[in-house]
Amino acid sequence: MNAKSPETLAKATGRRYRGVSNEERMAERRMKLIDAGIKVFGSTGYHTATVKGLCQEAGLTERYFYESFANAEALFTACYLHITDTLRDKLQKILLKVEADDLEQATRAGLNVFFTQFKESPEAARILLVEVLTVNRQLEELSLKTLYSFVEMLETLARPLIEQGGAGVPKSQLNSTLLASGLVGSVLYMAARWALDGCRQPVADVVENAMVIFKGVGHCLMNDC
CATH class of the missing domain: 1.10.10.60 (Homeodomain-like)
Incomplete structure (x- = not known):
């Protein structure tokens, strides 16, 4: 024996x-x-x-x-969840430290965390932005649910500004979820392009480019567009 x-x-x-x-x-x-x-x-x-x-x-x-793990797909799912959970935790910790009435500071801080995560781990960026859409339908659906969770975070952050409306935008026509979805989508596509280029441009520059979009939406809501 x-x-x-x-x-x-x-x-x-x-x-x-x-x-x-x-x-x-x-x-x-x-x-x-x-x-x-x-x-x-x-x-x-x-x-x-x-x-x-x-x-x-x-x-x-x-x-x-x-x-x-039962197979490589199960490991991939665990990797995807680890990446998104880590990113969500970092964003939540940063946003909790920012003054509630300083929307610009909160947005810039959140964007810096988001793009820094990808700069430090291009592999994570590829998994989050590309690979998750190529595995199967279940992971596609998981990626959408994850996207919605980030939309909810941004919606909570931006709701006070959105609810103010603007001189040329009736409040009845504004939808905070749609606006937040559009902003998150623009950031994701920006991140995908940046990652495709090897994340060569400094994080600070990418954040400022993203801020142009956020500031533009904020200006339209606060003023007559």
Whole structure:
């Protein structure tokens, strides 16, 4: 009979091994696979990735891959959710620090977080903006739900300005969700173009270009367009 390793015994009994529980080790391995997935999916694309290649990037065996994920699609979904959750958390923390009545400062701070995230991780940008639309219908729908969550954040931020309306824009014709959707869409397409060019232009410059759009909408709402 083959002697079992201490780690195997710990896993079988649920005990701690070297001060780390089995659940903690599983979580660490899962995170390694997510990090590897972001790098692989975001550089060579989802459709060229293999479980073997993902495991090699993570430094883990396939046995540990299937411990956490049923297939590459499941890992891709986890990578996508990790990216969007991280971005959402960063945006929420920044916006909480900004004065509620300073819409311009809040918008600039949020845009800086958004574009900096892509600058620091072009692979994440590719997954969020391109690859998620190529996998299957379920992930397309997930990307739309995620987009709506960011629209809701922007709508909450901009609603006071939108509700003021403008001399040439009757309040009855204004729809905060539509306006927020248009603004988020413009930022996403701007980010996609910037990422396509290798994110060469400085983040500060991209933020100021995006601010032109936001300021333009704000001007139309505050004045007679």
